[in-house]
Amino acid sequence: LSRARVHPPHSPRDWLAAACACHRWRYAANDGIRTLSLSESAIHCLPGGLACGLHRFRQLASLEIPAPCLSPAIATTLATCPHLTAVHLVPLRRVLAHKFTRHDVFPLPEELGQVTQLQYLRVMNEMVAELPDSVCRLPNLRTLHLDSCLKLKALPADLGQLADLEELKITECRAISELPESLGSLSRLRTLILSQCTNLAKLPESLSSLASLETFEVAGCNKLSQLPKGFSYLPNLLVLRLTGFETLDQIPEIAIKFLDLRVLHMGWAVADVPFSCLLPLSRLTSLEITHSRYLTLLPSSLCSLSSLTQLCLNVCSKLTSLPSRIGSLTRLRSLELKKCLSLASLPASLANLHCLDSVIIKDCHLLKSLPEDFGQLGALRSMQLVNCPVLCSLPASFGQLSSLQALEVWSCKALVGLPDSFGQLEKLKKLRMIGCNSVLALPDNFGQLKSLEFLELLDLLRVENLPNNFGDLSTLQSLTLRLPGLTQLPPSFGQLASLHWLVLLSMPNLSNLPESLGTLSALKQLECVSCTSLRQVPESLGQLKNLLDIDFQWIPVASLPTSLGSLTCLQSLLLTGLTNLRMLPASFGQLKNLKKLKLMNLPQLSSLPESFGELTSLRIFVISHVPLTTLPANFAFASLLSLTISHTKLSSLPPAFSSLTSLRMLHIAHCPTLRALPWDLGNLSSLHTLRLLSLPFALSPTPPVLSPSCKSLSYRIFRSARWIFLAR
Template sequence: MHDLVHDLAVSIVNERRQGNASKSLRSFRTSPPMLRALHYLDCCRTQLDGSAFAPARSLRVLDLSECSIQQLPDSIGKLKQLRYLNAPRIKDQMVPECITKLWNSIYLNLHQSSIVALPESNGELKSLRHFDLSYCSGIQQLPASFCNLSALIYLNLHGSSIAALPESIGELKNLRHFDLSCCSGIEKLPVSFSNLEKLAHLDLSYCYHLSGLSEWLGSLSRLEHLNLKYCRSIGDLTGELGGLTKLQYLNLARVPLDENLSWLPKVLVNLTKLSYLNLENCIDKAESVILLNYICKLSNLEHLDLYRNSHLYEIPEAISNLSKLHTLNLSFCTELERLPASIAKINSLKYLDVSDCSSLDMSTLPQCLTYFAVHASDGGCTSNICELEYEDPPFLNIKMLENVKSAEEAQRIKLVKKQRIEKLELAWTRGANEFVDGEKVLEQLAPPATVKIFSLQGYKSASFPSWMMDIATFLPRLESITLRGLPSCGKLPPLGQLPNLQVLHISQMDKIRKIDGELYGGTTNAFPKLGFLSLHCMEYLEEWNMATCVFPKLRGLSVKQCPMLRFKSGLPLSNTLYISGSDKVILSPLVDSGASSSAATNRLDVYCCDAPLDQWSLLRHLRGLKDLRIENCSNLTCSSADILHCLSSLETLSVTSCKRDDVALPEWLGDLTSLEVFKVSNCQGIRTLPESIHQLKCIKRLEINKCPELVQWCKSEENKTKLAHIKEIVRALPIYPL
C-alpha cells in the first residue's frame, strides 16, 4: 500500500488545498479547476455540500477521512482524473452509482461505512488496486461484477456480513493481500480461490465456521502471511501447509489442534523461513514436548507465542537454537514450572512474558532486559534495580517493585532519559510488603516521552505522583494505558487530556466511586482518539457522569463486574457495548440526550444478567441496535411494548447458555420484523420455537448449537412447514440435516 500511495503522490502536481466541507469549492479563492489534491481537516461536525466537487475536474487525490459523510455527493462522479478517494464512515446505506465512473481510481477506502450494497456496476473500476471495505458490517454479498476488478492488489473485507464469496473470485489474479478476518458467516470458499496464485497475505482469523481449506490452500505457493486464528475446523493440512515454503507468518491461535496435533510437526519441517508462529491455547499436553522440539529447529523464528497453553509444563533446552528469537510469550501457561538454563544464551531475546505463570519458579528466569524482576542484592541493603541504569530496551517490564530499598535506587536508573522505550510495564506484587512507599518509588520512575504503551499494576499508594497527574505533558505519544489492581487510589489521573490515547483499561480500583470531569481532565474535548475503553472488576464504582463531546471515536466499551455502576446523564457513544455482571448498567434510567448512542451503538453484548429483559432500560436508548447477544442470562421475559419497539432495527439475535432449565422463547420474537439471523446455543432448556416464528419474513439464517430437544422439534414435518421461509437452518458445526 505504501508503494501505491508513493507512486500516486509523485504523479500529481504539488498543489494542495485544505478547506471547509460545508462550503462549495466555488467559494475558494484558488481556482478549483487547478486543484490536484484536497484534504478536508477537522470537519467532523459539518456535512458535505451536494455540489462540492463539481468544479474540481482535475482532482487526483480526495481525502474525506475527517468529514461527516451522510452520503457521497453525485458530483464526485465528475472527477474523472481522481486516483485516490478516502471516504470512510459513510452514514447512508447506498453508494451512488456514479462512483463507478471513476475509471482512473486506484485507491478506494470506504472503511466503517453503513453501506449495505455496492453498485452492480462496481466492476467498471478497472484500474482499482486498493479497496478497503473493512467494518462495513451491512454488506452481505458482493456484486457479480466485482470479480472484473482485475487490477486489484489489496482487498479488505474485515468485519463484513458476507456469507459467501462469488464463485469467480479466482479472476482476481493480481490479488496479493486479502483480509477476510471476522467474516463469521463464511463457511466455505469457492474452489476458484486456488487461482489466486499471487496471494502473499491471507487473513482468515475469526472465520469460526470456515472449512474445506484443503481444496485450495496448497495452490497458494507464494503465501508469506497466513492467519487462521479461531478457525475451528481446518482439519489435517499436512500436505497443504507443508507446501507453503515461503511462509514467514503463521497464526494458529485457538485452532483446536489437540485431537490431531501429529500433523503439525510434519508441516514445520518445511517452513524454514518462518519468523512468526502463534500457537495460543492449542497445544495438547501429550504432544507438547515433541512439537516444541520441532519448533526449536526453526532457525529464522523471531516471535513465538505460546500464550495460555495450560498443559505446557516444560520448555526444552534446544530453545537456545532459536538464535534470532526476540519475543517469547509464555503468559498464562499455568503448569509451566521452570525455564531451561539455555534460554539465557539467546542474545537476541528482548521480550519475555511469563505473567500469570502461577507454577513457574521465578529463579529460573533469565535477567532479560524486557522482563526484569527486582530482588534484594546479596548484602540485602540494596536491590538489583540499579542494573538497569545503562540499559535502554524498546520494551521494559519491571516486576516486584516492592523490593526496591530506596527511592534513590529508582532515581538512579534515570528511566525518563531512556529514549528507546515504547512499551513500559511497572508492577508491584499483590499482597507483598513494601520497603519504600510506592508513591516515592513511582515518582522517580517517570517514563520517557517515547512511551506509547504503559501499564501500572499492583500500586498500593493512595495517590499518584505529580507526573501522572500531568500525564499529557509527560507522555504525549501514549496510545494505550492499563491501570490494574490499585486498591488504595481514590482519584484517577486526567487521562482524557492524552491526545493520542486509543486504548484504556481500568480494573480493580476499589476506592473509585465516581467517574466524572476528574478523568476527562476538565475539558469537553476529552479522549479525542480513544477507540476502546474497559472497566473491569470495579466493585464499588457507583456513578458515571458523561460530559459533552467526549469519546468521539469510541468503537468499543466493556463493563465487567461493576455491580454498583449506573450511568447518570447519558451513554458513551460507542459502536459496541459489552456488559457483564453489571445489572445496574442494564437497568440505568438514563435521561435521553437527543444525539444519543441510539445512532452510534449497533451491537450490545450482555453476559450474566439476572434481571428480566423487560427491565433492561438501557435498550430504550439504543434505538439503532442491530446486533443483540445474550449469554448466561436468567430471564428473557418481556411484555414491555416500548422496549420491543426499541428492538425494531434488530438484525441479529444470539441467545447462549440460558441458566434456566425451562426457558421458553417469548412470542414477541415474531415482532422483530427486521431480524435476519437468529442463533441459539447451549440452551438445553429451550425446546421449541414460538408460533410467531413465521412472522419473521426477513430471516435468512437460523443457527442451533447444543440444544438437542430444539433440534428434534425442528425436524418434525409439522414444524418444518413453519420454518420453510428460512433459507438456512444450521448448527455451528456440523450442519444439521433438517
C-alpha cells in the same frame, strides 16, 4: 465538515462557499484542496447541483463522505477530478435515530464505475447492501476495503476483472456467506484479509490460483469448516494467519508447500496441532500460537526452525513446559508467553538465546522462577514480568544482563526483592515496579544504576525507606513514587541533578520533604498528591529556578513558603484540597510567568494577597469551593483568556473587571451571595462564551449588553433574570 449539524445550501456555489467558510478558506476556482471529508457529520444528502461545483476542486485526491451522499450525479462528477485516487464511504455517525431505521439500505450508484482513475476504495457503511457491478470495471483499482457492511450479502460475480487489485480486505461483513469463484482471477492480488465474517462458510477453490498472494489472513470466521483443497499451493505466500475458528475439524497440512513462508499465526482450539508440517519452513521468522486449549507440550522438532526470530505463545492454558532444546533457536529475538496458566518453569537452555532482545512473560500463574543462567542473555534489552503471582525471586545472575535497558515488573506479589547484583545493570534506563506487595526494600547498590532515566515505584506496600545512595542516580529524569509505607526521602535526594519530573502519590506516612529539595536544579514539574501527613513545604522550594509546574492536592499544609515568589519560571500552579491553607504568601505576585492558576477546595482561604494583581501573564484562572468574599481591586489581567468562579462567597466583582480585554470564556456558578454582574460587561470585547449557573440575583432594568463575539450563552436556574441581550 466534522460534526456539521445542518444540510448544506442548495446552491452549489453556496455549498462550496459554506464548506470553505467552515475551514476558514477563501473559495477560488483553482482551490488547492487535496482532501475533502464529511466524516462524523449529520449530513446525509448533498444537492444534485453540487456536481456543477465539485469539479472545481482540481487538486482533490481523497474524498471521504457518507455513502448516501454518493448520488449518481456526484459519482459522474468525480470522474472529472483528474487527481482523485481515493474514496472513503463512511458511516452516518451522527444521524438522529428517527431519520433512518435498521431496514434502510443505500444502493451505490452504477456511475461509480466511471471514476476510472480510482486506486483506493473503502466502503464502511452498514446500510450498503450491494456493490454495483461497475466497481469491477475500475481498471486502476488497487485497494478495496469493505468494513462493517453488515447488509452486504455477496460480492459482484465479476470481481476477478479487477486486474490491478493488490489488496482486498473484508472486515465485519457478517452477511457474506461465500466469495465469488472469480476471486482466483485476481492475478496481482498480494493481500487478502477476511476478518469477523461470521457467516462465511466456504472459500472458493480458485483461491489456490492466486499466484501473487503474499499475505493471507482469516480471523473470527466461525462458520468456516474447511479450507480449499488446493490451499497449500500458493507459491509466494509469506504471511499466513488463521485464527478464531470454531468449526474447523482439523488443521490441514498447511505448510507443506509454503517454503518461503515468513510469518505463521495459528489460533484455534483443536487437539492435534500438526507441528510436523512446520519442519520444511526453514525461512519462517515469526510463529504465533494462540487459544490452543489442548496444547500441553511443544515438540523438540520446533527447535529446528533455524530462522525463527519471534515466538509467541498466547492463551495456551494447558502448556506445561517449553522444549528443552529451545536454546537451539539461535536467531530468536522476541519471546512472548501470555496466559500460559500451567507453565511452571522455563528450560535452562533459554540462556543460550544470545540474540534474544525482548521477553514478555504475562499471566503465567504457576511460574516460580527463571533459569539460574538467565543473566547470560547478553543481548536482552527489554523485559516484562506481569502478574506472575508465585514468582518469588529473580536469579542472582540477573545483574549480568549487560544490555538491559527497560524492565517492568507488575503484580508479582510473591517477589520479595531484587537480587544483590541488580546495581550492575549499567545500561538500564527504565524501571517500573508496580503492585509487588512482598518487596521489602531496594538493594543497597541501587544507586549504581548510572544510566537510569525513568523510575516508577507504585504500591510496594512494605518498602519503608529508599537506599541512602539513592541520590547517586545522576541520570534520573522522571521519578514517580506511590509507597504507602515510606516515611521520608533520603538525605541524598537533593543530589538528583538531572531530575525533571517528581511525582509523589498517596504516601500517608511521608511527614516532610527534605530541605535539599531546593538543590534539584533541573526540576521542571513537581506533583504531590494525597500525602496526608505532609504539613510543610521547605523554604528551599524557591531555589528551583527551572520549575514550570506545581500540583499540590490533598495535603494538610497550613502555608506555602514565602520563597514561592522566587519561582520566576513557574507557568502552572494547581492547589486542590489544601484544607489547612489560610493564605497565599505575599510574594505571590512575583510569579511573572504564571499562566495557569487553579485554586479549588481550599475551605480556609478567605482572601488573596494584594500582590495578586501583578500576575501579568495569567491566562487561565479557576477558583472553586473557596470562601472568598472579595477579589483584589487590581484584578485586571490583560492576558486572561478564561475565568471560572464557582462556589465562593463573593458579593461583587471588582470595578477593574471590565479591563479583562482578552477574556474569551467567563464561567460564574453557585455564588449565592453575588449581588450583580458588572454593567460594563459589554466592554469585554473578546468574550466568546458566557456561562451563568445557579445565580440568585435579578438583573436590573438596564441589563448588561454583551459583545457580538459572545457566541455561546448557557444558564441554568438564573432565577429572577428578566433580560439577557446579545448585541448584534
